[in-house]
Amino acid sequence: MLLLVLFPFLVVAQGYKLPKHQKFQKIKFELINNLILVPLQVNGVELTFVLDSGVSKPILFNLSDRDSVPINNVTEVTIRGLGDGEPMKALSSKGNKFTLGKAKNYNQDLYVVLDKGINFSTSLGIPVHGILGYDLFRDFIVEVNYHGKNIKLHNPALYDSNPKTKSQTLRMSIEKRKAYVEGIVLMSDSDDVPVKLLVDTGSSDALWLFHEPEKGLDIPEKHYEDYLGRGLSGDIFGKRTKVNGIKIGDFELKDAKAAFPYRKSFGHIKNFGDRNGSVGGEILKRFNIIFDYSRNQLTLKKNGNFKAPFQYNLAGIELQHNGLRYIAESLADSNGIVRNDDASFGNVQILLENKTRLSLVPEIIVSGIRAGSPAAEAGLLEGDVILAVNGKRVHQYKLQEVLKMLNDKEGKRIRVLIERYNRDLLFSFVLKKVF
Structure with missing residues (x-):
């Protein structure tokens, strides 16, 4: 997750340009x-x-x-x-x-x-x-x-500004070099709260709201404390929850994933003005978007991601790369015959007697774990090295693919093989619905 805010600075005239006549x-x-x-x-x-x-x-x-x-x-x-x-x-x-x-x-x-x-x-x-x-x-x-x-x-x-089919163009305000759009948050069946949101492609989350009970933005009863991401000045924590929906223009997303970040993460911002939060990539990716800062316009059109379910960290694990490690791959089949192939994982390989190959691959570790989550209750700890998920060796997959394996769907049993203090340990847990 990434959302960065800097103080405004005075700058000299500058600009991007395309070659002449290139549209x-x-x-x-x-x-x-x-x-x-x-x-x-x-x-x-x-x-x-x-x-x-x-x-x-x-x-x-x-x-x-x-x-x-x-x-x-x-x-x-x-x-x-x-x-x-x-x-x-x-x-x-x-x-x-x-x-x-x-x-x-x-x-x-x-x-x-x-x-x-x-x-x-x-x-x-x-x-x-x-x-x-x-x-x-x-x-x-x-x-x-x-x-x-x-x-x-x-x-x-x-630019040909003819409106796209089935798209909607909304007013977008530009303030201190940032774009804002107005919307409505459905906090309950009868409580629609108008909001002004920062449009933030640099946030991987869905919807962040400031805790302002006097404006109707109170934290729903069902919530839990969660790691929301990292900014330039440190980690960001808050309350993870969901709201009944979010409306932007004529588009409505129901049961929208939301978070209320703690105010100390915004300590250098003394006054939010009339801003109520931000809308990030997990909502924005559901549209194809045209940003027109020159006309203060934002054009939205639903795409194939629009109805995709919101993604929650069901396992309660955060992962990250932590340098490199060697893994051993046998080049012989069950009959002892050496395979003649070049398949390997990693950029550095060492052959041992032409039967075993050592490959240098990224090491994936548990960088954080949510208290009370299925992974925490199973006994996983921060710093554990992930070796396999449901029998699949993780060095064959990208980091985001491993995270997807760990958070596949509610009710699925996850088996995680880890290394801890030079011992291999197997843990098992069932993914639970967070709300």
């Missing part, structure tokens, strides 16, 4: 944990960034010893994002070249966070180097096709 640039993206991951060149270096409409300036982080990214005109600043940690030192850099397809910005400001603890790659399962947002949305009409996993960056001067 749009189409770019494929990866959708991981409801987040849009795009390939981006920063000063000629290929990186991966999250497209985050909730952030004002690009932020570069997760630089390893192997990364070499030249940056220009550097000064030191202090920034703060979501989370209950302290503000952090960062570098402010001006005059950088950003390239996204054929869209180029030759004068891009960015912030560089040097703290190695800021690393979202471990929880997403692939290297992620930063986030970008407002500047791209400001300079283009951005069409996000969540179902087809591509975006189109339209040249505003050449």
